[in-house]
Amino acid sequence: MKTWLLAMLLFPLAGALVQPLCGRLFGLGSGNPADRGHWAAIVACAAVALSLCAAVAVLVLAQGRTSALALCPWFGMDGFTAQASLLYDPLAGFMALTVTFVSLLIHIYSLAFMRGEQGLGRYFCFLNLFVFFMLLITLADDLLFLFLGWEGVGFCSYSLIGFWHRKTANVVAGGKAFIFTRLGDLGLVAALAVMAGLWGASSLSLVAAKAASLDPGTAQALGFLILLAALGKSAQLPFSAWLPDAMAGPTPVSALIHAATMVTAGAYLLLRLSPLLAQAPLVLEATALVGAVTALYGALAALAQKDIKRVLAYSTISQVGYMFLAAGCGDVPGCLFQLMSHAFFKSLLFMVAGCLIRAGGGEHDIFKLGRMASRLRRELPGVCILFACGAVSLAALPFTAGYFSKGRILADVLGLPGWPYAVSAVLALAAAFVTAVYAVRLVYVVLAGQARESAPASVRGADVAGINRMAGVLWPLAILSLGFGFVNPPHFLGLTAWLDAALANAPSLPAPALSFRFEPALAAFEAALALAGLWLARRLYGPGQRGTPARTGLDGTGMLASGFGLDALYVTVVAGPYRRLALLVASSLDQTVLDGGVTKGAGAFLAFSKAVSGLARGRITDSLAALLAAMAAALIYLASRLG
Amino acid sequence: MIVPLEHVLILAAALFALGAACAVMRRGVIMILVGVEIMFTGAAVAFIGAALRWQSLDGQAAVILAMGLAAAELAFGLALLVHARRRGGSLKSDRYTGLGGRT
Numbered sequence: 050m051k052t053w054l055l056a057m058l059l060f061p062l063a064g065a066l067v068q069p070l071c072g073r074l075f076g077l078g079s080g081n082p083a084d085r086g087h088w089a090a091i092v093a094c095a096a097v098a099l100s101l102c103a104a105v106a107v108l109v110l111a112q113g114r115t116s117a118l119a120l121c122p123w124f125g126m127d128g129f130t131a132q133a134s135l136l137y138d139p140l141a142g143f144m145a146l147t148v149t150f151v152s153l154l155i156h157i158y159s160l161a162f163m164r165g166e167q168g169l170g171r172y173f174c175f176l177n178l179f180v181f182f183m184l185l186i187t188l189a190d191d192l193l194f195l196f197l198g199w200e201g202v203g204f205c206s207y208s209l210i211g212f213w214h215r216k217t218a219n220v221v222a223g224g225k226a227f228i229f230t231r232l233g234d235l236g237l238v239a240a241l242a243v244m245a246g247l248w249g250a251s252s253l254s255l256v257a258a259k260a261a262s263l264d265p266g267t268a269q270a271l272g273f274l275i276l277l278a279a280l281g282k283s284a285q286l287p288f289s290a291w292l293p294d295a296m297a298g299p300t301p302v303s304a305l306i307h308a309a310t311m312v313t314a315g316a317y318l319l320l321r322l323s324p325l326l327a328q329a330p331l332v333l334e335a336t337a338l339v340g341a342v343t344a345l346y347g348a349l350a351a352l353a354q355k356d357i358k359r360v361l362a363y364s365t366i367s368q369v370g371y372m373f374l375a376a377g378c379g380d381v382p383g384c385l386f387q388l389m390s391h392a393f394f395k396s397l398l399f400m401v402a403g404c405l406i407r408a409g410g411g412e413h414d415i416f417k418l419g420r421m422a423s424r425l426r427r428e429l430p431g432v433c434i435l436f437a438c439g440a441v442s443l444a445a446l447p448f449t450a451g452y453f454s455k456g457r458i459l460a461d462v463l464g465l466p467g468w469p470y471a472v473s474a475v476l477a478l479a480a481a482f483v484t485a486v487y488a489v490r491l492v493y494v495v496l497a498g499q500a501r502e503s504a505p506a507s508v509r510g511a512d513v514a515g516i517n518r519m520a521g522v523l524w525p526l527a528i529l530s531l532g533f534g535f536v537n538p539p540h541f542l543g544l545t546a547w548l549d550a551a552l553a554n555a556p557s558l559p560a561p562a563l564s565f566r567f568e569p570a571l572a573a574f575e576a577a578l579a580l581a582g583l584w585l586a587r588r589l590y591g592p593g594q595r596g597t598p599a600r601t602g603l604d605g606t607g608m609l610a611s612g613f614g615l616d617a618l619y620v621t622v623v624a625g626p627y628r629r630l631a632l633l634v635a636s637s638l639d640q641t642v643l644d645g646g647v648t649k650g651a652g653a654f655l656a657f658s659k660a661v662s663g664l665a666r667g668r669i670t671d672s673l674a675a676l677l678a679a680m681a682a683a684l685i686y687l688a689s690r691l692g
Numbered sequence: 693m694i695v696p697l698e699h700v701l702i703l704a705a706a707l708f709a710l711g712a713a714c715a716v717m718r719r720g721v722i723m724i725l726v727g728v729e730i731m732f733t734g735a736a737v738a739f740i741g742a743a744l745r746w747q748s749l750d751g752q753a754a755v756i757l758a759m760g761l762a763a764a765e766l767a768f769g770l771a772l773l774v775h776a777r778r779r780g781g782s783l784k785s786d787r788y789t790g791l792g793g794r795t
Contacts, residue, residue, distance in 0.1 A: 669724070669785045674716045 050110055051118055054135055057103035057145060058188065061152075061180040064096025068174035090160040093173035097156050097180055101149035108142045113551060115139075117190055117254050129245045136190035136253050139551045140385060144187045144317055147389050151309045151396050152180045154522050158400050159301040161519040162407075172212060176305070179205035183310050186317065192241055192251040195318075199237065199282070202311045203230045209306060210298040222297040229291035233281010233315075240274035243267070257324040268325060272332030275322055276339075283315030283369045285343045290616040292366055296358040300403030303358060308365045308399050309392040316372035316388060320381050327379060334469035337377025337462065341473035341480070344370030346613065348483035352490070353609030356413045357402045360491055363612065364443060365395055367480060371458050374477055378461035378470070382552045386457060386537045390442070390450035394530035398439035400523055404432045404516045405495065415494045422498035428513055432520045433496050435527050442530035444488035444583065445481060447576040453534030455481060456575050460539065460568050481575060485582025486589075493590040541569045693744045700741030707734030721785050725769050732762040 068089055115138040123131040156176060163169060182205060185198030204227075211223030244251035247267070248259060260268065279285070284292035295307045306312075319326060319336065326332055347367025354360040368391045375384035408429060409418045418425075426433055442449040445456075459481070462474045537548035611617060664671070707730055714727030736755045743751025773783070781787065 666789065669788060670716055670719065673724070677712050677716065 050107065050116065050137075053103045053107045053110060054118070054137060054188065055120075057100050057107060057149070058135075058181065058184050060096045060100040060103065061177045061184065064093050064177035065174050065181060067092055067096075068170045068177065087160075087164075089170050089173050090156070090163070093177050094153065094156045094160060096177055097149060097153045100180065100184070101146075101153050104142070104145045104149045107137065108146060111137060111139075111142060113139050119190075123191070123194065128249045130250050131193040132191055132252075133194050134190040134252060135188045137188060140320060140381065141187050143385060143389065143548070143551070145184055147392050148180065148183050148187060148310050151392050151526075152176075152183075152305060154526060155301045155305045155309075155396060155400070157522045158304075158403075158519055159299075161515060162301055162400075162403055163299065164515070168212070172209070172299070175205045175208045175212075176302075179209070179306060179311070183314070186314050190252045190254055192237075192244065192253065192256075195253075195321075196237060196241065199234065199278075199314070199318075202306070202314065203227060203234070203282075206230075206295070206306045206311055209302040210295050212299055212302065213297075216297075219297040222291075222294040226291040226295045229284075229288050230281050233278045233288060236274040236277025236281065237318075240271050240278065243271055243274070253321055256322060260324045260328050263325075263328055265328065268328040269331055272326050272329035273335070275318065275325070276332055276336055279315030279318050279336075279373070280339065281315070282318070283312050283373070284366050285315070285339055285370060285373060286346055287615070289343065289347070289366050290612065290619050293359045293362040293612065293616075296356070296362050300358070300399060300406065303362070304396040304399035304403070307362065308395040312365060312369055313372060313388050313392065316369060316376055316384055319373070319376040320384055323376070323379065323381055326376075333377050333379055334467065335377070337374050337473045338469045340370045340373025340375075340377055341462075341476035342370070343367065344374065344480040345476045345483065346370075348480045348487060349609055350612040352483060352487045355415060355610070357405065357415050357418065357491070357495070358399070358413060360415070360487065361395065361398055361402060364398075364484070364487065365391075367484060368395065368443075370480070371455060371477065374462060374473055375458045377473070378458070378465055380458070380461045382537065382546075382549045383454070383457040383461055385552065386548055387454040390454040390530065390533050393526050393533055394439045394442035394449075394451060397435065397523055397526035397530055398443065400526075401432055401436040401439060401520070404429070404520050405436070407516055407519070408432070408512060415491065419494045419496075419498040422496050425496065429516060429520070431517060435520055435523050436496060437492055438527040439530055440488045440492045444485040445575060445579045446485075446583070447579070448534065450530050450533035452575065452579070453538055456539060456568075456572050457537070459575060460571050463571060478574075478578065482578045482582050485579040486586045489583045489586035490590045493586060497590075539568045539572060541572070695741075697741055697745045700744075701738060704734045704738035704741065707731075707737060709734075719784055719786055721769075721773055721783050724785060725766060725773075729762060729766065732758055 115136070117134065117136045119132050119134040121133050123133050125131065156173075159172070159176065163172060166172070179202055182198040182201030186195055186202065187198075189195035189198060207223045207227040209223075210226055211220040213219050241251050244256070248255055263271075281288045292307060292312065296303050298307070326336070344367045347363045347365070347370060351360050351363035351367060354363060368387070372384050372387050372391070375387055405418055405425070406413060408425060409421065412418055442451040445451040459474065459477055462470050462477060535544065537546045538544045540546070664675075711727045711730030711732075711734055714730060715724050716727075718724055718727065736758055739751040739755045739758070741751075743749065743755075776788075777783065
């Protein structure tokens with residue numbers, strides 16, 4: 050058990066270490082450019098594959114039991130101790146399985162996607178390192194140990210967003226993501242400090258044990274701090290502005306870090322700390338409300354994007370909002386269900402988007418991609434089918450994974466009393482409708498267009514083979530995004546809910562307060578919403594109207610496209626004044642006061658030494674006079690001392 | 693001692709000041725050396741006066757030492773001067789500016 054857990058953790062780390070140490074062996078710098086870094090990629094894939102095997106083995110061996118194990122003490126000081134310890138329960142098991150599985154597929158996809166790029170060793174090193182840190186978040190017991198992973202994924206995200214670092218915009222986007230997530234991390238640091246002050250240690254098992262005896266005020270403060278951390282990591286309002294810009298990174302990175310795993314780490318943290326949050330109902334309500342608002346916000350913003358990756362980025366913000374909503378309802382299995390199904394269909398959508406962008410010769414604009422829709426349909430039918438699979442799951446058309454997971458969350462939120470949940474329910478239902486609209490819009494705009502006179506001849510014969518190779522690994526994800534919902538179907542269908550059952554015997558998790566009253570009606574209503582969204586999107590963007598893209602008054606411009614101006618708000622309110630302050634400090638304080646002071650001081654010394662050097666002309670009589678004057682002065686001084 | 697020590701000291705100080713003024717003001721090297729000699733003489737007068745005042749031979753011994761030193765210094769200085777003159781130098785002290793660092 051311990052061996053397998055360690056193997057799961059350490060294989061990606063070993064992979065990450067091997068990349069820089071043995072880069073020369075992999076022939077990164079020489080040889081055929083098409084094969085450059087091929088071995089680096091294969092080693093990286095192997096590391097993640099072994100990690101996945103270990104994750105499966107642990108899941109089988111653990112049989113639903115919870116086990117905590119301490120690896121080694123880390124450090125201790127002043128009554129506070131931290132240790133490297135793991136807490137394995139079914140929640141962590143499923144999360145680890147999702148992370149390693151999606152990572153493996155994305156690694157294999159990267160093998161084809163990044164072929165021939167410069168710096169593959171660096172790419173796969175960070176990708177492997179990311180998997181390691183993500184597994185650390187997933188498995189860690191000690192919250193400080195978790196924090197190590199938490200910062201680690203942020204660092205890897207930063208490095209990979211700026212992977213093409215020769216373009217300044219990419220590096221800036223990476224920095225923005227890093228700074229925004231740091232803001233949230235302050236919450237986690239503060240929570241850690243509070244726990245250290247309370248208990249002298251900060252581990253999940255300790256929190257679970259002591260949460261019930263915590264006084265409500267402290268529990269609430271801790272809960273809000275944790276919520277802050279989760280909001281920052283998961284790009285929820287008001288910290289959502291970094292995620293659309295994070296799309297500057299390579300597409301597999303967007304799929305892995307900014308859709309499937311890292312941004313869901315916030316929701317996962319809430320799940321891991323659910324014993325604590327259960328003591329703070331106000332925090333739960335706030336979580337649900339923020340999640341619902343963000344879900345609607347992201348969906349509306351996604352409706353107006355023209356860049357295919359930005360559509361998916363806003364869609365991620367929106368879907369993670371649903372996870373927060375579920376966490377706010379205290380429904381751990383429901384949140385995990387949404388997390389997993391989202392990981393499958395969103396990473397699928399991202400990677401298919403990568404294929405489409407490659408087919409379009411680097412074109413990100415969905416309307417321009419749509420001009421070659423007929424060629425796409427003819428030459429890359431597999432890619433089109435994959436895209437449709439992901440999109441219907443995102444749109445929550447009946448019996449897809451997204452339908453079941455979202456239905457579960459809607460049932461949760463409708464079943465809870467209190468105005469925050471009522472408001473959240475309305476928002477979430479509206480978001481479900483908008484989600485269907487934008488998901489179907491994406492399919493219609495990109496795939497359903499007719500051939501047009503200005504169609505770029507971009508689907509080249511040479512590319513088709515490569516794109517099909519990339520798309521080949523995506524079929525498991527397509528199957529999962531269609532069929533994964535049956536792992537946890539709603540009760541009224543009369544099927545076994547595997548996920549609920551697996552998580553039910555984890556003693557550390559509070560039992561969700563499920564209500565099944567509304568389920569059948571709600572399922573029907575949700576299906577109706579999705580179909581209505583489909584109908585509306587078809588009216589607006591369907592084949593009949595394809596002659597007029599960007600005519601709906603939404604696309605590419607206006608409030609929605611700019612994410613309600615949130616980014617601009619940050620630029621004017623925070624970044625602008627900060628930049629002006631920095632310029633002011635640079636120009637006035639640094640240049641005038643510090644530099645000026647130093648220059649003036651040096652000038653004074655120069656003038657003084659020039660004046661003094663005039664005295665030393667080397668004339669003997671001058672020297673004699675000076676000698677005598679000095680002697681006279683010395684003698685006068687001595688005489689005055691005598692008197 | 694019939695002459696009071698004060699008078700002797702005044703004479704010594706006057707000699708010393710005259711010598712110093714000579715050494716500083718004159719531009720010829722020989723006159724500077726003469727000024728230095730007069731300063732020596734002033735100091736020697738002060739020693740002699742002090743020796744008489746306190747009836748001690750130490751002052752006279754110091755004077756003999758100073759006279760020897762002055763003779764040696766003068767001989768050395770004149771030898772240097774002759775050497776410099778032979779090398780095409782001059783007797784004007786202002787021409788010797790090597791110590792100014794601007795050769």
